[in-house]
Amino acid sequence: MTVGIKPDGSPDRRHRKGKTEAEVTRKVRELEGQRETGHVSKPGRAPTVAEWMTEYLDVVCERLVTSGKMAPRTLDDYRSKTRHWIIPLLGLHRLDKLAPEHLDQAYATMMNSGRSTSTVLKVHRILSRALKIAVRRGR
Incomplete structure (x- = not known):
């Protein structure tokens, strides 16, 4: 799903994986909620x-x-x-x-x-x- 736009102007797409369809659905809904509130984490690992x-x-x-x-x-x-x-x-x-x-x-x-x-x-x-x-x- 697309959650925003990257600094270079390209779409910021995120993917979610899970063992079951219900788990993937839960993760996607959680990501949608973060997108709606504007609290989507930046891609990649947090720095040390x-x-x-x-x-x-x-x-x-x-x-x-x-x-x-x-x-x-x-x-x-x-x-x-x-x-x-x-x-x-x-x-x-x-x-x-x-x-x-x-x-x-x-x-x-x-x-x-x-x-x-x-x-x-x-x-x-x-x-x-x-x-x-x-x-x-x-x-």
Whole structure:
């Protein structure tokens, strides 16, 4: 069924499979309901935290630096914290599967490795901003 239009202008068609006809019918009706409410998910897999953080830093934060709304040193700090803490601790999780428990565990790991509370707070703020933008963009 067609659920919308892709960014390149072609129709966005979705297919559903199931073991029984009733299961396929249920899945199609669910997709129709999502289409009617405008909440159809984007095609493909959700990005991992590592993929999203790379996009966030390279696209969103770079734009903020060029517009003068973010200092270049701030972006350098974001990249450093992302490279040393966010990607190694959370990078393999998909954004749609990321849970608060994962963040709690990452923060605990940082504290147990001797990081100061201010470092943990900075990492939390970077993640919080990046995840808010991911939600706004439907990621």
